[in-house]
Amino acid sequence: MGAADDLLAQVRVQGAIPRHVAIIMDGNGRWARERRLPRPIGHRHGMKSVREVVEASIAAGVEVLSLFAFSQENWQRPAGEVSALMSLLEEYIQKEARELDEQGVRVVFLGDLDRLPAAQRGAVDRVMALTAHNTKLVLNLFISYGSRAELVRAARLIAEDVAAGRLAPDQVDEAALASRLFTVGCPDPDLLIRTSGEMRISNFLLWQLAYTELHISPVLWPDFGRAELYEAILDYQSRERRFGRVTA
Ligand code: FPP
Numbered sequence: 001m002g003a004a005d006d007l008l009a010q011v012r013v014q015g016a017i018p019r020h021v022a023i024i025m026d027g028n029g030r031w032a033r034e035r036r037l038p039r040p041i042g043h044r045h046g047m048k049s050v051r052e053v054v055e056a057s058i059a060a061g062v063e064v065l066s067l068f069a070f071s072q073e074n075w076q077r078p079a080g081e082v083s084a085l086m087s088l089l090e091e092y093i094q095k096e097a098r099e100l101d102e103q104g105v106r107v108v109f110l111g112d113l114d115r116l117p118a119a120q121r122g123a124v125d126r127v128m129a130l131t132a133h134n135t136k137l138v139l140n141l142f143i144s145y146g147s148r149a150e151l152v153r154a155a156r157l158i159a160e161d162v163a164a165g166r167l168a169p170d171q172v173d174e175a176a177l178a179s180r181l182f183t184v185g186c187p188d189p190d191l192l193i194r195t196s197g198e199m200r201i202s203n204f205l206l207w208q209l210a211y212t213e214l215h216i217s218p219v220l221w222p223d224f225g226r227a228e229l230y231e232a233i234l235d236y237q238s239r240e241r242r243f244g245r246v247t248a
Pocket of ligand 1: 025026027028029030031043044046047050068069070074088089092141221
């Protein structure tokens with residue numbers, strides 16, 4: 001048994017498995033710079049980590065895995081890096097779609113998908129349709145996503161429903177808002193992991209993370225794998241979640 005298997009065994013005995021794990025995958029650029037490689041090579045190695053955490057999540061029994069792959073702000077990176085990330089996205093779908101389907105993964109893309117180039121948009125739609133029936137793991141991939149924009153969109157949808165008489169103002173409650181977010185139907189994340197030591201939320205799931213436990217890993221994303229995921233879950237299992245209440 002390897003170190004990751006030992007950690008998984010510990011995870012299984014130590015406590016409840018988080019139903020929903022969210023990850024801000026950070027540090028691809030620094031990983032590449034440390035090796036004097038171009039940044040896109042860091043992103044390519046980051047793709048391997050995506051594969052590992054998907055497999056590790058299935059093995060542990062996580063129900064939903066949410067990965068922040070590309071933010072709205074990321075469109076402002078140099079054109080060469082944006083197009084490298086878009087190519088990787090297409091490559092990831094092409095290479096992994098069948099295996100994800102065989103593993104029972106339902107792939108869901110969330111964000112402003114209308115901004116994607118046509119090839120990527122087509123690939124995204126195809127893998128979502130291919131895997132829509134799967135139930136083992138929901139893999140939420142956030143692309144062209146910003147949480148404030150998601151909240152503004154929800155507010156606009158509510159305003160439209162109120163203006164059209166479909167919703168009364170006093171029916172606007174937390175459930176009404178949550179049901180107009182991209183994450184409708186998903187439990188809120190139990191655990192948020194951010195890699196590369198940065199202690200920021202960076203406009204990711206601002207509403208959904210209200211009571212989420214945070215785990216900051218110093219490891220750069222391309223070096224993050226099964227063992228690091230299980231260490232994060234062990235850390236989560238050691239927390240006492242009170243949701244604003246006191247313990248008995
Ligand atoms: C953050 O590192 C990472 C990204 C902006 C991209 C994440 C993309 C992948 C992991 C690969 C593609 C994945 C899929 C699912 C297609 P950074 O560039 O901000 O690193 P830095 O902070 O060190 O510069």
